[in-house]
Amino acid sequence: MKVWSFISMVFFLLSCSNKKYSVLPIEQALTEFVYASVTIQPDSLYQVYSSVSGILEFNFVEEGDLIPKNKKLFQITNNTPKLNTQNDKFALDLAQENYNGSATVLASIKDEIEAAKLKYKNDSINYFRQKNLWDQHIGSKVQYDIKKLNYELASNQLKLLRSKFNNTKNELYTAVKRAKNKYQTSSIVTKDFTITSKIGGKVYALYKEPGEIVTSMEPLASIGSATDFIIELLVDEVDIVQIVKTQEVLIHLDAYTDMIFKGKVSKIYPKKDERNQTFTVEAVLVNPPKVLYPGLSGEANIVISKKEKALTIPKEYLIDSNKVKTDDGLVIIETGLQNMEYIEILSGINKDTYIYKLE
Template structure:
């Protein structure tokens, strides 16, 4: 083994026409992180669409305007729906008038019922008088039967009128309900011609101008939070298992040059983007930059581990990821944390060992 090592060292130094670069491991703080591209977007950012096809009549807001939830932002031409609403409202008023108005159908039936009650009372009195006379063998049987028949007919007529009254009242109530439903449906359809903001936020973009045709596929506006922004990070699938909620993130934005901002991982989306083979991560600023705009790009490093007093060497001194070249030849080592340039040495060598850079 010693002969092999000696031969290796001799061949190594003979093969080098220039002096070999050498170092000794040193102790320093080492931070291991996951790299990601970054895009800043307003929180709750969404695109507003129309629910109907029409023509844009007017943009009720301008870009960069702040709006509240429910604020009308775009109006479409809606002549036909407005007429439908008016007609439906008239039908509601008519149905209510039929049910309980001064000229209601039920008023007429109530009068008929009142007259039928009086007629029944009169026929009842006549029938009872004739019945007492007949029981005393006074009068003819024909008169008795005629009075009895008149009483029964009045009683049946009153009952029929009461049933008709209840039936008519139920039908009119149903007509009022149906008219109200039609009115609400027409009013809702009319509302669909006005697009409202779903959140408190800022209008970041308006995509259509008055007179343009609107459909249900193309967005009309871009709306998002005014002050709350999130950082969208795209992480390679090889690194996704290293990430956790709450991990510290260091971010640079192209608009701010080399200035570094701190953020925290807020959300990890579980679905992979098959096109880019990446996973989406959301982070939030610990302290917002002075000014933020949708779409600001940059780079981020999500810190997954750090060590204050790590024994480190440059990665370029590694051989096959777990060996280094010493005066005694290749030595196997165990590595730990690593960043883009350095790797931690767990065991195999110490800080007094001289290492040579491999060709």
């Protein structure tokens, strides 16, 4: 009897010891997230470039300034385009004078045409008079041929001069249009030496100081919205297929350590960044803080699924992603939602099934 009592006590103690490593599934609300890193950027942020080269003469703004649309930002100095504009204006005036002026090439050709008309008229009269005589067998064949030749030459000359007039007119008109286009282009280039803002907002950065060389390859400033900000999320490629627009985003910013901000997915960029194997997703804040700066960083969880009552177990009790250890041995289960700590059980065990952690 004593031996039996001892064995029973040992079995009881072992059972109690095993219970320390067992749990029952529990029902609870479960939310599944996708992790993303966060960077804050102003909405409509863009970099200001110059379309011309030169020397930066003056900055009309400072970093942090609030500016309206079309506000002057920079004045660039370069005398070459101004001289080119003046030369193009002279060329345009000359082309218009050649086309419209009284002493133009066209006026000279018109005078030649008038003279050719008179000659053609005179040679026409002589020819037909001689032709009538010849038809009556009066006069010589030589005189008739001479009159006919003069008439034909005068007719051809008149046609050639008229064609010359039309061709010259078209050439001069084309020259005027080309000169005008060139002058307008150089005028626009001259205007580009005063650079203005394309949007209203805030000046977040200035990259050049007066006296420095400006080219079209380097930005001069960064300008964006002063009030509206977007959240740039970097999502791993294995998770991007689960992201859709309007999903809720829970955001933690390093600058606001004890606060969680809510947002919504607003845009998904389809191109993957090959350097870090991530996709860029944009979100808008639902409850933004009063103060935000470009470049603020943090972390975010994108909510992809929610369930108010889910049968869950701790993920550390899961074996090979689809099994758990029970009193009946290893049991295959079907799983559903999961977060960092818990995973949903769809089938295989129930809320009364003890599961055990492998040691």
